[in-house]
Amino acid sequence: MTSNDNRGGRLRIQILPLDPSLHDRKSFHCGKETVDRYLRTTAAQATRYYRAATFVLAAVDNPSEVLGYYTLAPHEYRDGELDLATARALRVHGLQRIPVLLLGQLGIARAYQGRGLGKLLLWSALERAFSTAANSGAVAVITDPADDRAAAFYARYGFATLHEAPFHRMMLPTKTIAAALSRG
Numbered sequence: 001m002t003s004n005d006n007r008g009g010r011l012r013i014q015i016l017p018l019d020p021s022l023h024d025r026k027s028f029h030c031g032k033e034t035v036d037r038y039l040r041t042t043a044a045q046a047t048r049y050y051r052a053a054t055f056v057l058a059a060v061d062n063p064s065e066v067l068g069y070y071t072l073a074p075h076e077y078r079d080g081e082l083d084l085a086t087a088r089a090l091r092v093h094g095l096q097r098i099p100v101l102l103l104g105q106l107g108i109a110r111a112y113q114g115r116g117l118g119k120l121l122l123w124s125a126l127e128r129a130f131s132t133a134a135n136s137g138a139v140a141v142i143t144d145p146a147d148d149r150a151a152a153f154y155a156r157y158g159f160a161t162l163h164e165a166p167f168h169r170m171m172l173p174t175k176t177i178a179a180a181l182s183r184g
């Protein structure tokens with residue numbers, strides 16, 4: 001994969017599972033303290049105990065510097081927790097347990113924002129989510145945008161608001177992801 005670097009050249013990048021012995025988690029700053037703090041304090045332990053998986057975007061030539069990251073974790077709704085219209089649209093109405101995937105964190109380092117890396121990272125997360133869904137089941141990807149700007153970013157890629165209270169949650173059905181991936 002390549003992206004433009006800030007000198008007008010090409011940046012060769014890769015997205016790999018978090019390696020706590022390689023990736024410099026302390027120097028990552030994306031402008032959202034909650035996203036920075038998760039990488040600094042929680043990601044390594046969550047990875048070690050398989051609570052959530054973290055994937056890091058880095059330059060091939062400088063693999064220890066974290067340019068961005070996201071996390072995925074399994075999540076489950078119980079019957080009745082989803083509103084009827086959503087449950088019907090997802091064809092899960094009446095199911096006792098409804099598997100989904102939580103895109104828990106996603107951030108791009110400040111110095112690298114605005115050049116397409118967020119889109120690339122989200123696309124990688126959706127590809128990975130689709131593969132997980134196809135192998136073990138998950139009817140949608142859900143995410144809790146940190147603020148209105150983050151919500152606008154996700155809305156661009158088809159995420160719809162599931163509810164606003166007690167916190168803002170958005171959702172993208174796996175069927176929609178599958179259709180987007182098949183279009184390329």
Ligand SMILES: CC(C)(COP(=O)(O)OP(=O)(O)OC[C@H]1O[C@@H](n2cnc3c(N)ncnc32)[C@H](O)[C@@H]1OP(=O)(O)O)[C@@H](O)C(=O)NCCC(=O)NCCS
Nearest residue numbers: 030032107108113114115116117118119146149150152153
């Ligand atoms: C949100 C974030 C990941 C976007 O990353 P980025 O690398 O700047 O985004 P990109 O350059 O890939 O932009 C992709 C598209 O989204 C748009 N976009 C970027 N940020 C946006 C925002 N806040 N609101 C609406 N659209 C946005 C861009 O204009 C671009 O559109 P285009 O493809 O039509 O040109 C990044 O700003 C970030 O890390 N923010 C802090 C952490 C955060 O809020 N995370 C989100 C959820 S917790």
